[in-house]
Amino acid sequence: MTAKREKGRRPVITGSVIKRAAAFLLLAALVTACGCTQSGPLVREFFAMDTYMRFSVYGLTDASAAEGAADAVVRLSGLLDATDSRSEVYALNHGGGRPVPVSPETYGVIEGSLALSRELGDSFELTVRPLLTAWGFTKGEHRIPADAELAALIENVDDGRIGLDAERNTVTLPEGMQIDLGAVAKGYAADEAARILREGGAEAALLDLGSSTIFAFGTKPDGTRWRIAVKDPENADGVAGVIETDGGAVSTSGGYERYFTGPDGRVYWHIIDPRTGRPARTGILSVTVLTEDAATGDALSTALFVMGPQAAEEYYREAGGFEYIMLMEDGSVLLTPGAQGVFTLSGSRAGAEVRVVGSGADG
Numbered sequence: 001m002t003a004k005r006e007k008g009r010r011p012v013i014t015g016s017v018i019k020r021a022a023a024f025l026l027l028a029a030l031v032t033a034c035g036c037t038q039s040g041p042l043v044r045e046f047f048a049m050d051t052y053m054r055f056s057v058y059g060l061t062d063a064s065a066a067e068g069a070a071d072a073v074v075r076l077s078g079l080l081d082a083t084d085s086r087s088e089v090y091a092l093n094h095g096g097g098r099p100v101p102v103s104p105e106t107y108g109v110i111e112g113s114l115a116l117s118r119e120l121g122d123s124f125e126l127t128v129r130p131l132l133t134a135w136g137f138t139k140g141e142h143r144i145p146a147d148a149e150l151a152a153l154i155e156n157v158d159d160g161r162i163g164l165d166a167e168r169n170t171v172t173l174p175e176g177m178q179i180d181l182g183a184v185a186k187g188y189a190a191d192e193a194a195r196i197l198r199e200g201g202a203e204a205a206l207l208d209l210g211s212s213t214i215f216a217f218g219t220k221p222d223g224t225r226w227r228i229a230v231k232d233p234e235n236a237d238g239v240a241g242v243i244e245t246d247g248g249a250v251s252t253s254g255g256y257e258r259y260f261t262g263p264d265g266r267v268y269w270h271i272i273d274p275r276t277g278r279p280a281r282t283g284i285l286s287v288t289v290l291t292e293d294a295a296t297g298d299a300l301s302t303a304l305f306v307m308g309p310q311a312a313e314e315y316y317r318e319a320g321g322f323e324y325i326m327l328m329e330d331g332s333v334l335l336t337p338g339a340q341g342v343f344t345l346s347g348s349r350a351g352a353e354v355r356v357v358g359s360g361a362d363g
């Protein structure tokens with residue numbers, strides 16, 4: 001995603017960027033105003049969670065459900081963004097070890113994310129935030145922390161020590177602990193948007209929350225399946241393949257989304273292995289996960305990226321209920337059996353060596 005990548009490289013706001021943003025907003029306003037045609041979808045484009053989002057919705061008689069869905073995503077973005085001092089997660093991260101009351105939405109996301117965190121084990125920790133800060137990913141001031149600094153910070157990475165009080169809707173983080181919902185927020189937002197659209201009468205929709213989180217439901221009027229591109233992690237504008245699906249969530253995690261190159265010439269990215277405190281390097285360039293719901297898919301894609309190919313395959317055999325596509329540093333592609341049936345390689349990876357993994361799993 002361009003927005004994120006530019007953020008990672010410390011953007012310079014130029015006149016042309018401002019002009020492009022203005023043109024985008026004008027286009028979005030026009031599309032929103034007249035996007036409701038008989039055959040085509042109603043299209044709603046907006047900026048949230050650091051990226052451009054695009055909802056294409058079929059079967060609505062007016063735009064209110066699409067507006068409601070977009071508003072809900074913008075609202076979640078405001079509640080959950082740990083870097084925004086007006087957000088609830090910011091308040092929680094600065095609660096000084098005391099219980100902090102939060103809205104039912106924020107409480108629900110944290111409760112659900114902690115359940116996913118327990119399920120996914122030590123590859124996935126919401127409390128990874130102090131490590132992200134140490135590497136400079138939260139402010140874009142990138143640096144390589146010393147081993148001792150990382151070792152000290154890891155002491156405060158443990159989702160099991162987060163306190164939840166469902167009666168009072170409070171969350172308690174021990175002093176020194178901070179959470180970051182970057183690995184799951186878009187997934188929750190996609191599920192919430194889909195719920196609002198369905199309740200509002202939408203028959204089908206493709207929700208693109210910045211290409212790393214995509215959710216589709218229903219059948220398009222022309223009866224064709226949804227086609228979702230998987231990005232080439234080595235070429236921002238390129239496509240590595242296409243997924244054809246009847247619906248569900250497609251979530252991608254990749255080092256290419258936010259990274260910096262250190263003085264040592266190595267690339268350091270934003271997905272951190274909580275056990276080492278360092279960017280997870282397991283030979284994976286990106287992992288795309290297919291699930292029924294987007295929150296689970298979002299958490300899973302981040303966790304599988306950290307686990308690496310072997311542990312991910314073991315987890316797939318044990319847990320099941322999802323499929324994945326892994327684009328590897330060595331050029332090869334790993335596919336689970338269910339992904340093999342819906343994914344076609346194209347572009348730069350067209351002739352890549354493909355390995356089917358995890359066959360014989362229950363899921």
Ligand code: AMP
Pocket residue numbers: 123124125126128132180181182183184212252253254257258270271272273274298299301302306
């Ligand atoms: P995603 O693009 O969904 O893989 O999410 C990446 C984001 O999740 C990062 O920018 C961090 O905010 C956060 N994150 C990084 N590493 C982890 C981890 N091991 N567990 C949970 N969240 C993480």
Ligand code: MG
Pocket residue numbers: 182183184251253297298299300301302
């Ligand atoms: Mg994720």
